[in-house]
Amino acid sequence: MKRLIISLFLLSTISLIAFAYDGMWGGRLDFNLELPEVMGSTASIHSEDHLSLWYRGTWGDVANLEIEGGVGGTLDFIMGLDTDLKFEYKQTEYTIYPELDLLNIYGTVDGWDYRAGRFFFSDPASLVISTPADGVSAYYSFGSHFLGMGVGYAGLTFNESVEYYLTQQDVKNIEEQLLANARLMEFLHWSMPGALAEFQPSVYFLGLQDLSSSASLAEDDVQRLQTYYAQAMVRGNVGGRLLYEVAASGQYGKYGSSQILAGAARTELAVALVPSLWLTFEGLVSTGDVWSDRDGYLLGGTVADSLNQYLPVSTVATRGYVVEFELGNLTSFGLGLNWKSSETFALELSGTTFLRMANGPVSASQVTSSSGESLFVGQEGLLGFYWRPTSDFGLNLKAGVLYPGSPIVIDANLKRYLPVLFKMGFDVSWSF
Amino acid sequence: MKKVLSAFLFIAISSSVFGQSNTLIDSFLELENADVGTTLLLIAQSAGVLDEKASAQDAYDWALEESFGKHIQRLNPEEGISLGLFYLVLFETYQIKGGLMYRVTRHPRYAALEAGYLGYVEPSGLFATRRIRPYEVLTGIGYVAGGAL
Numbered sequence: 001m002k003r004l005i006i007s008l009f010l011l012s013t014i015s016l017i018a019f020a021y022d023g024m025w026g027g028r029l030d031f032n033l034e035l036p037e038v039m040g041s042t043a044s045i046h047s048e049d050h051l052s053l054w055y056r057g058t059w060g061d062v063a064n065l066e067i068e069g070g071v072g073g074t075l076d077f078i079m080g081l082d083t084d085l086k087f088e089y090k091q092t093e094y095t096i097y098p099e100l101d102l103l104n105i106y107g108t109v110d111g112w113d114y115r116a117g118r119f120f121f122s123d124p125a126s127l128v129i130s131t132p133a134d135g136v137s138a139y140y141s142f143g144s145h146f147l148g149m150g151v152g153y154a155g156l157t158f159n160e161s162v163e164y165y166l167t168q169q170d171v172k173n174i175e176e177q178l179l180a181n182a183r184l185m186e187f188l189h190w191s192m193p194g195a196l197a198e199f200q201p202s203v204y205f206l207g208l209q210d211l212s213s214s215a216s217l218a219e220d221d222v223q224r225l226q227t228y229y230a231q232a233m234v235r236g237n238v239g240g241r242l243l244y245e246v247a248a249s250g251q252y253g254k255y256g257s258s259q260i261l262a263g264a265a266r267t268e269l270a271v272a273l274v275p276s277l278w279l280t281f282e283g284l285v286s287t288g289d290v291w292s293d294r295d296g297y298l299l300g301g302t303v304a305d306s307l308n309q310y311l312p313v314s315t316v317a318t319r320g321y322v323v324e325f326e327l328g329n330l331t332s333f334g335l336g337l338n339w340k341s342s343e344t345f346a347l348e349l350s351g352t353t354f355l356r357m358a359n360g361p362v363s364a365s366q367v368t369s370s371s372g373e374s375l376f377v378g379q380e381g382l383l384g385f386y387w388r389p390t391s392d393f394g395l396n397l398k399a400g401v402l403y404p405g406s407p408i409v410i411d412a413n414l415k416r417y418l419p420v421l422f423k424m425g426f427d428v429s430w431s432f
Numbered sequence: 433m434k435k436v437l438s439a440f441l442f443i444a445i446s447s448s449v450f451g452q453s454n455t456l457i458d459s460f461l462e463l464e465n466a467d468v469g470t471t472l473l474l475i476a477q478s479a480g481v482l483d484e485k486a487s488a489q490d491a492y493d494w495a496l497e498e499s500f501g502k503h504i505q506r507l508n509p510e511e512g513i514s515l516g517l518f519y520l521v522l523f524e525t526y527q528i529k530g531g532l533m534y535r536v537t538r539h540p541r542y543a544a545l546e547a548g549y550l551g552y553v554e555p556s557g558l559f560a561t562r563r564i565r566p567y568e569v570l571t572g573i574g575y576v577a578g579g580a581l
Contacts, residue, residue: 022559026545058559391549392531431545432533 005156023057027070027432034425037076038418039365041411042090044076052099062107066119069100072161081413097160101132113139121152121185123316124202125233125247127264127327131162131314133185144195148188155182155211163315165326168300169212169220182211185313197237204231208253208313222300223256227311243270251310258303262287262310264327270338280336280350284319286310288329288358291369297328297361309360320354321382322402322423326363330377331355348384356407366408376405378421392431399424457570465563468492469509471518478573479525500524503540516540516560518569519547526576547572 030050036043052070073096082088104117115137122130134157137150154164159180164170173181191202206229210217217224233247248265264286271279289309295301299311310328318324319332336350354377356362361369362377380402388394402421404410410418460470469488472495476482482491488509495504500520507513520543523530531549534542544560547553552575553568 022562024541024544024559024561056559058562064556390529390531390535391546392533430532 021057021059023055025053025055027051027053029428029430029432031428032425034423036079036423038410038414038421041414042078042080043087043414043418044078047075049073049075050099052101054102060107062109064106066102066104066106068102069098072097072099085413085416087417095160098158099161100158101161111140115150118157121150121187121206123187123204123206123229123231123249124189124191125204125231125245125249125266126317127247127249127266127312128204128206128229128231128316129185129313130316131164132157133162135185137187139189144192146189146191146193148190150187152185152187153183154180154185156180164313165315166225166299166311166313167220167222168296168298169217169222171298172220184209184211199234199236201232201234204233205229206231206313220300223258223303225253225255225299227251227253227255227260229313241272244268249310255299255303255307258305258307260307260311262308262328264310264312276340278338280334280338282332282334282336282352284327284330284332286327286330286357288356288360288362290358290360294361297326297363308358320352320378320380320402321398321400322380322421323364323366323378323408325354325377329356329358329360329362331357336382344387344389346386348382348386350382350384352380352382354378354380354405362407364408366404366410368409371409372406374406377407378405379403394427394429396427397424398426461566461570463566465512466518466566466569467509468504468507468511468513471513471569472504472509472521474569474573475522475525478577481525495521498524499538512563513569514540514560515547515553515557515562515564515568516544518564518572519543519552522572522576528576550575552576 028050032048033045034047035045037046050070050072052068054068055065057065073094076093078090078093079087080090100118102119104115104119106113106115118132118134119137120130121133133152133154135150135152137148139146139148154162157180159174159178162180164180164183170181186207188205189202191200193200208228209226210224212224229249229251231247231249233245235245237243245266245268249263251260251262253260264284266284267282269281273279287308287310289304289307293304293307294309295303297309312327316327318326319330325332332352332354334350334352336348338346338348340346355375356377357375359373359375361367367377380400382398382400385397386394387396400423404421408421410421456470460466460474469492473482473486473488473491476491476494477484477486482494492504492509495501503517503520517540520538520540523534523543523546524538529535530546531542534546541560544553544558548555548558552572
């Protein structure tokens, strides 16, 4: 049935492209390389790359077509320690997966901006969701107000590229099935984007229902998750010298018979010391659970009747470069300097302190139940160079160091070589 | 809002970049789509390549001799000009460097993408083959000539 739906959708899309009045296509290649990626007793050179093509066709204001898709892949050159505790090459692992982020018809009818098909679901503060789904949305503006609503289905999206990240079944299914778990989502969004540059509020609601069969849930030892998010955010630009954003997101829901009540809040400030030099501050707080209340960061296995760890729907704005942390059970405070020396070059220097709210799981695999009770997770320093010589070509270089707190445990033999964790990497992007 | 700002920008600098009479611009603005001949004339005059007495045919003949002439020769001066071709002629005339792909290909598609990147064209209207409106020609010249002045 799913194949039939996908085939019909692709066929109708090709037909629509053929009859488009005006069309435009383009592509983008993103290449990334990072090292070392520490996993257990191994360290790897890790690359994550994407090649995507996009097309937009139009018949006027009423109907337009938008497509974006391609292939993504990861490549790992894995090294470990031999019996003499010397580094040796172990193996190469790679994955290749399809990506289809956009495939929709959009336009304006009687003042309503509509979109139908596959499009991105994202919340204004990037605390809940940032991933594609299939559905419909409609936005209407009246005065300076902007009201939107939509509904979407996740079960036809490609598992590996969309990164729905809620239960242990999601991780297991990435290895075993092409399409994501069946989930239904609804959102409601109000904002005033053009009222005042200094004060731009928005409110966002998202509901998510798990439509998986009871048999598949039981097979993977997970419960049915029904959850709801409510978010309020204000951002503004004060005189071009101060940018701020304050956001809070609450989560309520049911996981099997367990009740979820959680939240996350974030403040970001950027102050222009001189026009080309900005001082930035970011503070993030999100609730968590202790180890006795849940087995791991994602839902699954044994859980308590009452859960408090915040869990976004998909991988949203992660924190940290050397070790990437998802938002749940994480507190972080960061201070940075951004210097834009010319139109093509910028430099970033930042320091971030990571803590956890509760002596329980965070998203990083290096933190386990035997890691100790300390809430201090680590202190990171990051140096980044950003060079964009032309509009369609850019290159970033980053180097980060993480002084790990006691919750971060790495292999004892590996630790001889890594008293502090570090990571270097670069990204190249080329649009064509 | 952007269109309003663009119009102000155009009005503010039009006297310095166009040597053409208001009559011609008025009749040009009344067209549904910008024609090739007048568009080339306005670009050439704003850049000082042709004087104020030049005609649309003079501009067409000038364009045929330029690096973008191969794209022009397929069109009649009375035909509508596309977004991509307009920005190709504009960028070449004003010697705008553009992105990597534009520098290599000198193609209307990459000229349109560059115009989108620079914020001269709204994303919703960024189609290289789209026949553009006369006011888009004037604001486009205003943006580029404003930056070049």
